[in-house]
Amino acid sequence: MAEGKISENIEEYLEVLYRNGSNGEQVSTTQLSKDLGIAPGSVTQMLKKLEDLGYIGYTPYKGATLTEEGMKIAQKITRKHRILEKFLLDVLKVKEENVHEQACEMEHTLSDEAERALCTMLHHPDLCPDENVIPACDFDFGSCQECFSQKDFDQVINRKFNLLSISELTGNSEGTISFIRGNDDLLDDIAGTGIKVGQHLKYEYNENRIGNHYLVSIDENELNIPVEMANNIFIRI
Known part of the structure; x- marks a missing residue:
């Protein structure tokens, strides 16, 4: 769209659904009502509308899950919000207690081109001030190096599928590594482990989180990935 x-x-609405159910979890009407500060009846009406638009799957009395299209929109607006928070706090030195509200006001009007410029200026951040993972951009690159090498934004095209970082996974998951984020040093560190775009990754949620590391299987080889890397390795589920 x-x-x-x-x-x-x-x-x-989609942003709150993503925050509570980024990996396909069902989010209750009660949770949405609480987070949005809106009466449950009004939330139910909007969920029916969002289902009609194809953005969510909705089950009465149980809750809603994001569809692929809903996830795409939710990731995009969440990414803009969290990058703006980082910019407002770290660069403009806005008071921390005011950052969230100001980012909420700005996120809806931030263009994709400005978002890309902010990401580059901030050296491809992985976490917002609240230490939530910033979603991957939806530009069709395999790494930030590829993105940086494309100077003409008019030549940038959008990715057709959604991604989740290893550290965002909340259940047993597997998919193809499709994007690796970071500055040159981090990309070199990740490459040094043998990880690259195109490999198959498998993750078992309940067993494979070990402290600040994630035990994953990549092309059937087990690797122990520190969280700093896990925040920046994205797979297509």
């Missing part, structure tokens, strides 16, 4: 045709209200 073309940018600019989605209301801020819809983006807010």
Whole structure:
């Protein structure tokens, strides 16, 4: 769907759904009502509308899950919000208690081109000030080096599928490594482990989180990945 045709209200709902269920978890109406500060009846009406638009799957009395299209929009607005928080706090030195509200006001109007410029200026951050993972961009690159080498934004195309970082996975998952984020040093460190785009990754949620490391299987070889890398290795589920 073309940018600019989605209301801020819809983006807010999808953002909250993503925050609570980024890996396909069902989010209850009660949770949405609490997070949005909106009466449950009004939330139910909006969920029915979002289902009609194809952004969510909705089960009465149980809750909602994001569809692929809903996930794409939710990741995009969440990414812009968290990058703006980082910019407002680290660069503009806005008071920490004001950062979230100001990012909420700005996220809906931040263009993709400006988002990309902010990401580059901030050296491809992986965490917002609240230490939540910043979702991957939806530009069709395999790494930030590829993105940086493309100077003309008009030549940048969007990725057709959604990604999750290893550290965002909340259940047993497997998929193809499709994007690796970071500055040159981090990309070199990740490459030094033998990890690269195109490999198959498998992760068992309940057993494979070990302190600040993630035990994963990549092309059937087990690797212990520190969280700093896990935040920046993205797979297509």
